[in-house]
Amino acid sequence: MCLAIPALIKSIDGSEAEVEIGGISRKASLMLTPEARVGDYVLLHTGYAINVLDQAEAEETLSLLEQIAEAGADGD
Amino acid sequence: MAHGSGGKLAHELIEKTFLGALSNPLLARLDDSAVLDCKGRLAFTTDSYVVKPIFFPGGDIGRLAVCGTVNDLAMSGAVPLYLSLAFIIEEGLLRDDLNRILASIQATSREADVQIVTGDTKVVDRGSADRLFINTAGLGLIPDGVDISGSNARPGDKVILSGTIGDHGIAVLSQREGLSFSTALGSDCAPLNGLVAEMIRASQRIHALRDPTRGGLATTLNEIAAQSKVSIRIEEEKIPVRDEVRGACEMLGLDPLYVANEGKLVAMVAPGDAEVVLARMRRNAYGREASIIGEVQPDHPGRVVMKTRIGASRIVDMLVGDPLPRIC
Amino acid sequence: MKFVDEFRSSELAQRLVHSIRHHSTRRARFMEFCGGHTVTIMKHGIRQLLPSTIEMLSGPGCPVCVTDNADLDKAIALARVPRVILTTFGDMLKVPGSRASLQEARAAGADVRIVYSTLDALQIARDNPARPVVFLGIGFETTAPTVAASVLQADQEGVHNYHVLSLHKLCPPVIKTLLDSGEVRLHGLICPGHVSAVIGSNAWEFISRDYGIPCVVSGFEPLDVLQCVHMLVSQVERSESRVEIAYRRGVRPEGNRRALELMDRVFEACPARWRGMGSVPATGLRFREAYRRFDAESAFDFDPGPTLEPKGCICGEVLRAVRTPRDCQLFGKACTPASPVGPCMVSSEGSCAAYYLYGGVE
Numbered sequence: 001m002c003l004a005i006p007a008l009i010k011s012i013d014g015s016e017a018e019v020e021i022g023g024i025s026r027k028a029s030l031m032l033t034p035e036a037r038v039g040d041y042v043l044l045h046t047g048y049a050i051n052v053l054d055q056a057e058a059e060e061t062l063s064l065l066e067q068i069a070e071a072g073a074d075g076d
Numbered sequence: 077m078a079h080g081s082g083g084k085l086a087h088e089l090i091e092k093t094f095l096g097a098l099s100n101p102l103l104a105r106l107d108d109s110a111v112l113d114c115k116g117r118l119a120f121t122t123d124s125y126v127v128k129p130i131f132f133p134g135g136d137i138g139r140l141a142v143c144g145t146v147n148d149l150a151m152s153g154a155v156p157l158y159l160s161l162a163f164i165i166e167e168g169l170l171r172d173d174l175n176r177i178l179a180s181i182q183a184t185s186r187e188a189d190v191q192i193v194t195g196d197t198k199v200v201d202r203g204s205a206d207r208l209f210i211n212t213a214g215l216g217l218i219p220d221g222v223d224i225s226g227s228n229a230r231p232g233d234k235v236i237l238s239g240t241i242g243d244h245g246i247a248v249l250s251q252r253e254g255l256s257f258s259t260a261l262g263s264d265c266a267p268l269n270g271l272v273a274e275m276i277r278a279s280q281r282i283h284a285l286r287d288p289t290r291g292g293l294a295t296t297l298n299e300i301a302a303q304s305k306v307s308i309r310i311e312e313e314k315i316p317v318r319d320e321v322r323g324a325c326e327m328l329g330l331d332p333l334y335v336a337n338e339g340k341l342v343a344m345v346a347p348g349d350a351e352v353v354l355a356r357m358r359r360n361a362y363g364r365e366a367s368i369i370g371e372v373q374p375d376h377p378g379r380v381v382m383k384t385r386i387g388a389s390r391i392v393d394m395l396v397g398d399p400l401p402r403i404c
Numbered sequence: 405m406k407f408v409d410e411f412r413s414s415e416l417a418q419r420l421v422h423s424i425r426h427h428s429t430r431r432a433r434f435m436e437f438c439g440g441h442t443v444t445i446m447k448h449g450i451r452q453l454l455p456s457t458i459e460m461l462s463g464p465g466c467p468v469c470v471t472d473n474a475d476l477d478k479a480i481a482l483a484r485v486p487r488v489i490l491t492t493f494g495d496m497l498k499v500p501g502s503r504a505s506l507q508e509a510r511a512a513g514a515d516v517r518i519v520y521s522t523l524d525a526l527q528i529a530r531d532n533p534a535r536p537v538v539f540l541g542i543g544f545e546t547t548a549p550t551v552a553a554s555v556l557q558a559d560q561e562g563v564h565n566y567h568v569l570s571l572h573k574l575c576p577p578v579i580k581t582l583l584d585s586g587e588v589r590l591h592g593l594i595c596p597g598h599v600s601a602v603i604g605s606n607a608w609e610f611i612s613r614d615y616g617i618p619c620v621v622s623g624f625e626p627l628d629v630l631q632c633v634h635m636l637v638s639q640v641e642r643s644e645s646r647v648e649i650a651y652r653r654g655v656r657p658e659g660n661r662r663a664l665e666l667m668d669r670v671f672e673a674c675p676a677r678w679r680g681m682g683s684v685p686a687t688g689l690r691f692r693e694a695y696r697r698f699d700a701e702s703a704f705d706f707d708p709g710p711t712l713e714p715k716g717c718i719c720g721e722v723l724r725a726v727r728t729p730r731d732c733q734l735f736g737k738a739c740t741p742a743s744p745v746g747p748c749m750v751s752s753e754g755s756c757a758a759y760y761l762y763g764g765v766e
Binding site: 007044 | 258
Binding site: 005008 | 407411493543550556601602634666
């Protein structure tokens, strides 16, 4: 539920940003994420950024998944 | 524009505007019927076009009206020859818009090498039609030995898709009020008879052809599976989708499998000929990104199954109604 | 697409599944509360890949499905008020109310328009200053702050013809009600990822603490859900019950303070009607006094008419996870996506629609 997808902030004008999602672009409101900056990825839900995505956490999650997958492969 | 009720004004509209744009000897005779000399197996189809907006990135209702009917003929393996063209014009449609549409029809019919040999126009009150509706009917000849039908798919056939899916539907959606997003993406609207002719030259064992228009690839595959009483298995990873289409679909909660296409086809080809047909398709402008996306199987007739990106399988059902953007 | 494609890796998914199968020895029943998770699970065929020790249940996390007929009738009645432009998310268009759906009301002449965002609804209000615009506010804590933001923006700009019908609902209290009812016994909860992005993972602490049920906040890509299941299995095998975040790139323990603050400025909690559950205290949102002039419910004179429930429809029980879609007499026969009787079949993330469309392959 609550379809929200990662969108890249290309430019900001006040509390409005121009964001890009895989080749399409549209306006997004930053009223809920005033701390967002150009170059950040945000979670876009119905035209509003509801959170800034944490790139470091994303990378850590992926490497964690790789580790689990490795362990799973040897652990039997 | 008060032209639809016969008599001098209508005559003027037909002569100046339509004939000016669409001239060919058969149409120029201005007889009530076009008289054609055709021998052989005829393919005959009709369709009405009500797309909104009438101008969209990559095309317009005129181009769509020619391509749609040309493609329906091509999907039976027919060589499209003649089209009829009927306009229902809403009072108030700008003359410039009408001229643009006619120019587009002329250019597209030239590209498809078909002639528009008979036509009709009516003008209705404001509010009775959405700017412009077009109906086209088409006649084509099926060469000897060609037997292509949605009911001919056979177990073992490879399923070949001619290119990226979802382009048309998303291009049109990008123009709708309330959903604004901007994209360089244009409709894929194109006449496919040239591509089909190439494919038939490469192989006599193309069993089925269809263009996945309204309802998208998923609906078309379901129709063929039901008609041919077979099942079809496809692989998600093999289906080409443009980034823009993916982005728009992710944002709006749509599935590219169900989004309309107007310049793509799907073919069921005997396995031995699949690679040859694929290679020939890729040499054509409208088949550059063609790929083999699956195969036809004998079990569970009518079912379409997709192997997902993560290796599991799920059923791909037909579309019900229009795909609506969602937030959940 | 960044942040998306990496989390759909086929190779990682298969190895994760392998690991889950290896570690899962105890029978466990997990509920995915959120309709979006139901869709991910069905669309990618995840159910088939999980071991038989794990049972997956779908909960009432589809805002469309849990909207009561009485509330939907209000929206339809508002659409019929002369000159009103009713703007709505696409999800609600085909849901049948007591007598009609919004789509049918539109066919009969009501001005109903689909929007992707309240920003679009606000624009429609600016473009049509002489006509009242009503936005149909559905959704949980992911959406409610965005609607609150639109109200604040309308207030600031002086867009006086903008109104909202608030049918928003809150998640943690309804899950509490579900657990208190004793109808469903869970060994783990897959917590909604985007609701949690707003309310924070701390909001689920009471479930682990008071009910002893492990909670893991999950994202919506197939790898996210598999990772979440893996973490729940680990807790179950070790008899733990904690709140963990699998969706670390999108969720923090404290959530989005600003979003919560805006939501709280415009709305306050109130009782809300949930399909299949009746009225549940503190699970709805109504306008605070200061913003009541934006409330569509008090701004217009309208009569939704008597509420009728469709005969034979067990959407309510499906939503409470006490029955599955296949238990319903109408499923696949009288009730299909083409002619839906209840909302669980209309909404693309409703359990019934998901079961019908994605089925399952042996």
